[in-house]
Amino acid sequence: MTRFIDLVLNGISLGSVYALIALGFVIVFKATEVVNFAQGSMLVLGGYVTTRAHDHMPFVPALLVGIAATAITALIIERVLIRNARGADVNALAILTIGIDILLITELTRRFGSDVLTIGDPWGNKLVHLGNLSLPQARLAAITVAVVLLTGFFAAFKYSSWGVAMRAGAEDNEAAALMGIRRGRVTATAWMVAGLLAAVAVVFLTAFPSPGLDTGAREIALRAFPAAILGGLDSTGGAVVGGLAIGLAEAMTAGYSVTFLGGSLADVIPYLVMLVILLVRPSGIFGTRELSRV
Amino acid sequence: MTAGAPAQLKPASDVPTLVVDSVSVAFAGIKALSDVSFTVVPGSIHAIIGPNGAGKSTAFNVLSGIYRATSGAVRFGDDNLLGLRPHRIARLGVARAFQNIALSKGQTVAENLMLGRHALTRSGFLTSGLRLPSATREALVHGARIREIADFVGLGDKLAKPAGMLSYGDQKRVEVARALACEPRLLLLDEPVAGMNAEESTYMAALIAEVRRELGISILLVEHDMGLVMGISDRVTVLDFGRLIAEGTPAEVQDDPNVVRAYLGTGEDDNGERGR
Amino acid sequence: MSSALTARLRRVRVGTACRIILVLILAVLPLYLDNALLQTGLFSMAAVVGAIGLTILTGAAGQLSLAHAFFLAVGAYSYSYYAGVKDPSGASKAHGLGMPPVLAMILAVATAGVVGLLFSPIAGRLRGIYLGVASLSLVFIGSFIYENARGLTGGFNGRPATEFDLFGFHFGQDNPPLTVLNVVFGRFERLWYLFLALAVLAYIFGVNVLRGRMGRAMQTMRDSEVAAATMGVDIRRTKAGVFALSSMYAGLAGVMVALAFTRVTPDYFILPLSISYLAMVVIGGLGSVGGAALGAVFVTALPTLLSRYSGSLPFVAEPASGGYDAGKISAALFGVAIVFIVIFEPGGLSALGTRITRRFRRSKTEGPATEPKRAMPRSGTVTRTQEDPV
Structure with a gap:
């Protein structure tokens, strides 16, 4: 039983990180119809800047620098590239972000060399003991931070003018324009929020017990894609549910050593879950279904 | 006609x-x-x-x-x-001509009309890919019919043009012609x-x-x-x-x-x- | 009308003549190139085949796929499984069926097609972008299988790929010996002609498909699913069919890669490979078979050429020096090319080519040159307004 609870906590912690990244995918998709394949390298970028800044300052300011750098990069991508590709279709925009991803990751790989960086988070390898359970502090911190950020996000989404615009804009661009909502500001904010989420998520992706930060974090970020798709690419709530589901599934398969052909299924479980869900519901669990059927 | x-x-x-x-x-x-x-x-x-x-x-x-x-x-x-x-x-x-022109603008008028023949023709990937005689014959027979339909709606001289390059009125007529091509x-x-x-x-x-x-x-x-x-x-x-x-x-x-x-x-x- | 027709015929003939000359040049190249360049050529021709498959799927049919690396792997592994035998030393657990290589090649391509069809409940129902993300999963699930299904794949170290032979003519060794114009025809020269033949066939087949009934159907489907369906196109079947066709192209490319490498190893068939294929077809111009071939050669050959001549190119750093080495320069170039093309020239190299040739003979003719421009679909008013409920 202890083991089960341990795994559940583990899964929730991992899932909340996935949820943050998946939410980044969804916000950007809702605002600009872009499936952002560059999210993975933005994550690595955030981690890299935070680590480098940490050489000169304490962790929290360093993280703020990392967040700022990632958000600004996202903003530049949106302003300079995405905006100029207006009129390109969804596929072309996705391909555009793949191009951006290649550029970012090439430069980051050059900077990383073969290093594995430690991001310098304050939790280190410390554990928390709760009865029989002992959990890495970083895991609890991940859950706490995710809850705070998600609450903040959904509050903003519901009450702020940006959130109202996001929701209206996603439903009807023309109506939003009539309401005097400035699309430009809405989409720019969406990209910056996605950057912020990526920069925070990377801290927990690379914190103990993970070995540290290298460019491989980009592929871990891709595992949040199934989370976003599973919930439905245009559903913010779905991203959170999807993230948690993927995190739990992964923690359970890893914890109970579920194997297939002798390999641990935990490596591919997010993708298997995604395929199964898509078989049943081609637009995810909470995604908007197409009116037309052809 | x-x-x-x-x-x-x-x-x-x-x-x-x-x-x-x-x-x-x-x-x-x-x-x-x-x-x-x-x-x-x-x-x-x-x-x-x-x-x-x-x-x-x-x-x-x-x-x-x-x-x-x-x-x-x-x-x-x-x-x-x-x-x-x-x-x-x-x-x-049952064939339909769309209000908002739904042609493939990069394809020629003839290709757009041939799409109307889709249900009436058979060629698959293999027959077209290998240009088997049946595909060639099909293209000939149905191509002739497409020309008749194009003449009928007054677009006979525009078959080789990309649909997107025609005037609005002509595109609307291509829409109708494509629907007619479905017989x-x-x-x-x-x-x-x-x-x-x-x-x-x-x-x-x-x-x-x-x-x-x-x-x-x-x-x-x-x-x-x-x-x-x-x-x-x-x-x-x-x-x-x-x-x-x-x-x-x-x-x-x-x-x-x-x-x-x-x-x-x-x-x-x-x-x-x-x-x- | 008739003068326009002759002009058109002449244009087609010019295009065909250019292509024939190109193939002839490629046919004499082995007499002049060294083995390293021949090897690059082999990989380029394999990539040409794979890229044509992807441009049909993503360019012509508008279905984004990142699963291309997976289907290359299916082709490569199935070939080496069908043609291979169990390692007598026991070093590898992989076994095989010992079939004749020609049969193994055909079956490997068919296997890739069947695996592609098995994916059709997903490939047939998802719209472009959802398919893009869903197809990502095949790459990762694939990696899992290559490393763990050791009996088939040989696991982490991979398995050898049986050399190709055709009616007793061996492509992997000097048997029977062959010398042409004082050049000994070894493995690379022999494979060159095999690959050239396969690439030319794949090209012709691809062009014919796109010009044929299914080609029209998939391009209309890309521009408007509603319009295509209303004209009698079975959308699910078409999507599933195109996906399977593209998988078969990838499968053949996989077999070619296996033959060029002589080994099949899991570390090759990973996400970056899928992304390179996407880069090839975007750079070449989505939906253009000729463009895909150009893009494939560019993306495949550039890194090797850069590193080969890095000594005389001051801007190329040594590998692992922390600077921009050949690999990183090419990666960055591909990234820039993709961004540039999506924003400024959605038709890619092929549209650029069309535009230049048109400028040259502007006075002569109007209308598109030999190949109609198949640009990346712009989201028109069409799809969107049509689906308004009222």
């Missing part, structure tokens, strides 16, 4: 009746069509009119299988169209003259009349242009807010108090000059 029309041009004998029987459609609880019924007699031109948002396009989307009706039935001869996917409906001989028994025309100038509009009206005369097929028409509707239709169905409010000959409908109220109520300004 300008040239001597082949025999297959007159399938008039097997044009079935279209019966729309109390069809309702709802989106997220909002009724877009409620209990709409009408009948299209074989070989007739039947118009659906109504103010914006009356449900005309929804009706078309149900007929061509794009939307699923919540209840009701649509019978075309012995077949029930409801529940069939669009390509099955197309194969039963339909029922032709759905979604606002065929919307956005056209007077000259193009007159040409289109004559074309529609000629299609009926030459082919003897049924034509169901959604149109805002009252001049066109009243001039060529045999019967008119009037929708408002998803309901059928009147039906009859053009003369009957014009004098119907419900119709007058519906049109006056929403203003006289939607005469088909919207969009584009």
Whole structure:
């Protein structure tokens, strides 16, 4: 039983990180119809800047620098590239972000060399003991931070003018324009929020017990894609549910050593879950279904 | 038809009746069509009119299988169209010309028209890829027919042009020609003259009349242009807010108090000059 | 009309003549190139085949796929499984069926097609972008299988790929010996002609498919699913069919890679490979078969050429020096090319080529040159407004 609870906590912690990244995918998709394949390298970028800044300052300011750098990069991508590709279709925009991803990751790989960086988070390898359970502090911190950020996000989404615009804009661009909502500001904010989420998520992706930060974090970020798709690419709530589901599934398969052909299924479980869900519901669990059927 | 029309041009004998029987459609609880019924007699031109948002396009989307009706039935001869996917409906001989031009703009007019032959041809990946004799023969036979249809709508000299390079009026005619290329028994025309100038509009009206005369097929028409509707239709169905409010000959409908109220109520300004 | 027709015919003939000359040049190249360049050529021709498959799927049919690396792997592994035998030393657990290589090649391509069809419940129902993300999963699930299904794949170290032979003529060794114009025809020269033949066939087949009935159907489907369906195109079947066809192209490319490498190893068939294929077809111009071939050669050959001549190119750093080495320069170039093309020239190299040739003979003719421009679909008013409920 202890083991089960341990795994559940583990899964929730991992899932909340996935949820943050998946939410980044969804916000950007809702605002600009872009499936952002560059999210993975933005994550690595955030981690890299935070680590480098940490050489000169304490962790929290360093993280703020990392967040700022990632958000600004996202903003530049949106302003300079995405905006100029207006009129390109969804596929072309996705391909555009793949191009951006290649550029970012090439430069980051050059900077990383073969290093594995430690991001310098304050939790280190410390554990928390709760009865029989002992959990890495970083895991609890991940859950706490995710809850705070998600609450903040959904509050903003519901009450702020940006959130109202996001929701209206996603439903009807023309109506939003009539309401005097400035699309430009809405989409720019969406990209910056996605950057912020990526920069925070990377801290927990690379914190103990993970070995540290290298460019491989980009592929871990891709595992949040199934989370976003599973919930439905245009559903913010779905991203959170999807993230948690993927995190739990992964923690359970890893914890109970579920194997297939002798390999641990935990490596591919997010993708298997995604395929199964898509078989049943081609637009995810909470995604908007197409009116037309052809 | 300008040239001597082949025999297959007159399938008039097997044009079935279209019966729309109390069809309702709802989106997220909002009724877009409620209990709409009408009948299209074989070989007739039947118009659906109504103010914006009356449900005309929804009706078309149900007929061509794009939307699923919540209840009701649509019978075309012995077949029930409801529940069939669009390509099955197309194969039963229901073709549609779109209001917003839905051509492949990068493909030539000929290629766009050949798409209309899709259900009538067989070539798959292998036969086209290897250019087997059957594919070549098919291309020849159907290519000839495409030229006839293009001549018929007056586009014979534009077959090799990319569809996107034609004028708006010509593109609308390609739409109609593509639908004709399906050898339909029922032709759905979604606002065929919307956005056209007077000259193009007159040409289109004559074309529609000629299609009926030459082919003897049924034509169901959604149109805002009252001049066109009243001039060529045999019967008119009037929708408002998803309901059928009147039906009859053009003369009957014009004098119907419900119709007058519906049109006056929403203003006289939607005469088909919207969009584009 | 008739003068336009002759002009058109002449244009087609010019295009065909250019292509024939190109193939002839490629046919004499082995007499002049060294083995390293021949090897690069082999990989380029394999990539040409794979890229044509992807441009049909993503360019012509508008279905984004990141699963291309997976289907290359299916082709490569199935070939080496069908043609291979169990390692007598027991070093590898992989076994095989010992079939003749020609049969193994055909079956490997068929296997890739069947696996592609198995994916059709997903490939047939998802719209472009959802398919893009869903197809990502095949790459990762694939990696899992290559490393764990050791009996088939040989696991982490992979398995050898049986050399190809055709009616006793061996492509992997000097048997029977062959010398042409004083050049000994070894493995690389022999494989060169095999690959050239396969690439030319794949090209012709691809062009014919796109010009044929299914090609028209898929391009209309890309521009408007509603319009295509209303004209009688079975969307699900078409999507599933195109996906399977593209998988078969990838499968053949996989077999070619296996033959060029002589080994099949799991570390090759990873996400970056899928992304390179996407880069090839975007750079070449989505939906253009010729463009895909150009893009494939560019993306495949550039890194090797850069590193080969790095000594005389001052801007190329040594590998692992922390600077921009050949690999990183090419990656960055591909990234820039993709971004540039999506924003400024959605038709890619092929549209650029068309535009230049048109400028040269502007006075002569109007209309598109030999190949109609198949640009990346712009989201028109068409799809969107049509799906408004009212």
